[in-house]
Amino acid sequence: MENRENLLNTIWEYQMAHGHLDQHFFEEASKRFGISEVEIEGVASFYHFFHQKPQGKHVIYVNNSIVSEIKGYDRIIEAFERETGARLGSTDPTGTFSLYSTSCIGLSDHEPAALIDFHPFTHLTGMKVKKIVQEIKAGSTSADLADEVPSNQRLRPASDKAIFFREHVPGKSLSRLFDVTPDAFIGMLKEFRKKCKVLVSAGECAIWGGVPAMRNTVPLEECLEEAYLNSVTTDEGEDKVPYQEDLPKLLDKVYGNHELVKIDHHIPGCPPSADVIWKSVANILWDEDQPLLCDEVKFD
C-alpha cells in the first residue's frame, strides 16, 4: 500500500498527463493508497486547480485579486473570452482553451496577471491577450511565451532588517559575529567546546535565545536609547551609554549556543524540569536509556 502522503503528488501527475481526473483514476488511486474513492474525490475537489471534467488543451487562470480588479480584470476576462471563444468557467467548443479565475497566484505586483498552463503572464492588456492567444493557436508553447517574473521587484527588506528573507550563506553570520565580538564572550564557549567531550545546551535561552531573543526584533540603538537615555528615571541631560574596553561588547543579536559551536545535546524547557535534566545526564553519562516522556518535556 502506498503512503497516503504521496496522494497530492499522484493527483498532480495524473492531471498533468491526462488533463483531468476521471473515474478510472479514482478507482486506481483508491486501490493504490487504500483510501476510499470518496475521500480522494474530497481532496481533489478541495483544490480548484484540480479538475474532474475534461479540460481544453490550454488552461488559463486569471487572477481576481483586488489589485487585478482595479487594473482591469473585467476587460482582461472579456479579451480572453473573445480571443479563445471560451466563457469564464468553461472550455471553448473546439476544446483548445479553458478559462477560469483564480485567487492569489503570488503576482499581485504585476497585475493583471494570469497563469496559462501554470506559466506566468503579467501586465496583461487587451492587445497582449490577443497576441498570446493567437500565437498559442499558431503552435507556440505557453512556456516560450511566458513572462519572466523579475525577483528584484519582490519586497526585500535591507539585509540588516530582514528576518525571513535574509540571504542564507552558511557561515556568513558567524564571520560577522567575530568582527563585532571580543573573545571574552565567545571565547568562553569555545573553551568549553575544546575541553568538554560532551556539550549540552540546557534551557531555551541556551538553545535559541529564549525570551531575551525578543531583542533581535528591535534595532540595538533603540534598546540602548530606551534603557539609558529615555527611561522614566533617566537623569536629565544623560547622554552616554556604557562603552569601555573592560566591558565586553554585546553581540549584534542573541544567538543560540549551537550557532557558535557544535552542541551535542539540547534539553528544552523554560526551565527544563528536574526529571528531564536528571534523565538526560544519566543517559549521557552512564549510557542509560531512560525515555524522555512527552509530558515531561515542556517547551514553555
Add this chain to the structure above:
Amino acid sequence: MKKVVIEPVTRVEGHGKVTIHLNDEGQVDDAFFHIVEFRGFDRFIQGHPYWEADTLVQRLCGICPVSHHLAASKAIDQLVGIDPGDLSPTAEKLRRLLHYAQMFQSHALHFFYLAAPDLLFGLDAPAEQRNVVGVATADRETARKGILMRIFGQEVIQAIAGRKIHGVAAVPGGVHKTFHPHERDRFLKGSDDLPNIDTMIEWSKEMVDYIKDYHEKNHDWLDSFAYYPSGHMGLVTDEGALELYDGKLRAVDAEGKITLPDIENDRYADYFREGVEKWIYMKFPYIKSLGRDKGWNRVGPLARLNVADKITTPLAQKEFEVFKMLTEGKPNNATMHSHWARLIEVLHCAELMKELLDDETILGNDLIRKGTPRNEGIGIIEAPRGTLTHHYQVDDNGKIEKCNLIVSTTHNNEPMNRAVRWVANKIFEENQTITEPMLNQIEVAIRAYDPCLSCATHAMGQMPLHVELYDSSNQLIDERFKH
C-alpha cells in the same frame, strides 16, 4: 600602570568581572566591578499586551522569577483598576505565601550554596573546597538541612504557581487557582520526603544561632570587612515594621536619619534618578534630592533591617533586637552582616508562612477582582535581594508603551563597587604580591550582596553612541559619536 582582572566572578547569579588599576607604585588607582551582560527587556516588551508582561518579565531571572512575577502583577493589577488594597483577601494571602516561600528558598540557596563555603572554610581556603560540595563534605547535616529548606520553599511555590520556576500564579486582579487543603496539609504536617513548616522554623532558628556563634568567634573580620557608611532602603508597613510584599518606601542614611520618608509606591519616579557609567551595563539609582554622590542606597536584607523599626513575627523580632544591639539601634554598615540579616529574614519568612498556612482564608475561592482600567501601573516589592520596581504604561488597547524596571541589584551597584574598592585597597596596601585567596576576598565582598547580575542588566549595552577616551592623567584625549 598595571591591571588586575578577576573574571569571571564566581558564585553569583550572572556574569561579572572586576578590574583593579594599579599605579606605578603598585597602589590601587581605582577598582571596578563590571557587569558584563545585558538584555533589554524594557524595550522589547513594548508593543506587547500588558497581560503577557508578568509571564515574560519573570524570565529576567531563574532564581527569583516569583519576585518579578509578583512585582509585575502588582503593577498590572492597577492597569485593570485594582490597587494592592483591593485584592480579595484570599488572593493577597496566596501571593504573600508565594512571595515568602520565594524569599525563603532564595535566601537558603544563597546562604548554603553560595556564602557558606566562605564562612566555613575562611577566605584562604583552596578553590576546590569553596563550593557546596565542599560544604556537604565538611558538614553533611548542615548541607542536608540547607537543601531541604530550599526544597520546602520550592514546593510551596510549585503548589501555588504550578511549578518551581516560571510558574504562573497571579493574573490581573488576583490569582488564578485555589489552594487545596491537601496541598496545605503537606506543608503543615510534613510528608515522607518533606519536613513540615515547624521543622523549617526550627532549622531557621538554628541557622541564626549558627551565625551568632560564628560572629562571636570571627567578629574581627566580620565587623570590619568591607565596612563603609551608606544609605539603606526598603519597604516598611504603616507602623514601620519590616514589610516584603506591599508597603511604603523608606530610606535612612548611615547614621539613621530618614532620607526618604515612607513614600507611596506610585511616587517613586519623583524621588529617584539613575546614573549611567561607561564601564558597566548596570545603572546607578539614587535619591534625586541627595544627588548622585550621596543619594545611593544599599538594599536587601541588611538594608531592610536597617530601615525597619520592628519585625511582626515573635522569633524574628527577638533576633532583630539582638542584631540591632550590635550597633545600638543605629544602621548597621558592615557588609558581612548581610549574611546575618539574611538569616533573620529566613526565620521571619518561615514564621510568616506558618501564619498563612494556618489561615483558612488561603483556601477561599474569591480569587479575582475587577476595576476600571487605567494606563499606568507601578509595583514595588522587596525581592530577596532588595527593592524591586516594575513600572508599566499602556495605551487604551492595553499595549505596553513604556516599561521601567529598577531591579534590586541595580541599587546595590554603587555599594558593591564601594566594597570592591575597599577590599582592593586593603589587599594592595598589605601586600605587593597577589595570591588567589586575596582575589577571592573581593568576590566575598560582592557575594555578601547576593547580586543577581542577570536581573540587573535587563537594561541594554554596547553600540558606542558616545565614546570618550581618557589618558592616564584622566585628560579627555578623544571623543567620538556614532549614530
